[in-house]
Amino acid sequence: MTESIITLFHHPHSRSAGVRVLLEALGAPYEVRFIDFKAGANRTPEFLALNPLGKLPTIRYRGTVVTEQVAIYIYLADLFPAAGLAPAFDDPRRGSYLRWIALYGASFEPAVVDRAMKRPDIDAATSAYGSYDAILQTLVEQLGRGDYLLGERFSAADVLWGSALRWTTSFGIVPELPAIRAYIERVGAHPAFARAAELDAGLIAGQGG
Incomplete structure (x- = not known):
C-alpha cells in the first residue's frame, strides 16, 4: 500500500532530531519509528535493508527511502513548498x-x-x-x-x-x-x-x- 505519510526512523539523541524539527516546521504529516540504539535496532536486518550504514536520519515516503542529512533536508523542504523553507528553483537564492x-x-x-x-x-x-x-x-x-x-x-x-x-x-x-x-x-x-x-x-x- 502506498504510504500517505512520512515515516521518520528516529532517536532523539541522534542527527534525526533536526529532521523532526524540520518536519514540524513544514507542517508535514509524519509518524515516528523509534530506533533503540541500546537494543541494536539500527543493526537489525530490517533496518539495514533501509539504510545499510545503520545510521540516522532515515525516512521513507511513498515507498522511497531517503538517507543522509543533506538529501533529506533538500527533499523534504522541496516536497512541501507551501511552507516556504526552500527557495524555488528560479529564485536567485x-x-x-x-x-x-x-x-x-x-x-x-x-x-x-x-x-x-x-x-x-x-x-x-x-x-x-x-x-x-x-x-x-x-x-x-x-x-x-x-x-x-x-x-x-x-x-x-x-x-x-x-x-x-x-x-x-x-x-x-x-x-x-x-x-x-x-x-x-x-x-x-x-x-x-x-x-x-x-x-x-x-x-x-x-x-x-
Whole structure:
C-alpha cells in the first residue's frame, strides 16, 4: 500500500532530531519509528535493508527511502513548498541555499568530527574541507550578514545548521562565539524546535528514559 505519510526512523539523541524539527516546521504529516540504539535496532536486518550504514536520519515516503542529512533536508523542504523553507528553483537564492546545506555535510561536519577526535591537521590543499579554522571563519562571516544564512529569510538550511551548532557548542566542539550563540537563539526561537523537543521528551519517557 502506498504510504500517505512520512515515516521518520528516529532517536532523539541522534542527527534525526533536526529532521523532526524540520518536519514540524513544514507542517508535514509524519509518524515516528523509534530506533533503540541500546537494543541494536539500527543493526537489525530490517533496518539495514533501509539504510545499510545503520545510521540516522532515515525516512521513507511513498515507498522511497531517503538517507543522509543533506538529501533529506533538500527533499523534504522541496516536497512541501507551501511552507516556504526552500527557495524555488528560479529564485536567485536557490544556489546559496544549496551551497550552505552542502557545505554542512561535505565540510563542516567532517571538520568538526576530526577536531573532536583530535586528529592531526592535514595539508589544506588535500583536505576535503580545507581547515577547521577556515570553515569556522566562513560560517561566522556569513552569520554577520543577516539574521539567517539567506539574510532575512529563514530556511531549512537554518534548521540544519541551528540544530548542529546547538549540539556542537554544548559539547565544546565549536566555540560559543557571540555570532554563533545569537544565531542559535534566533533559529531556536522557531516554534518547531519547542514542539519537537516536547514530542521527543514524551518519546523518551515512553521508552523508560
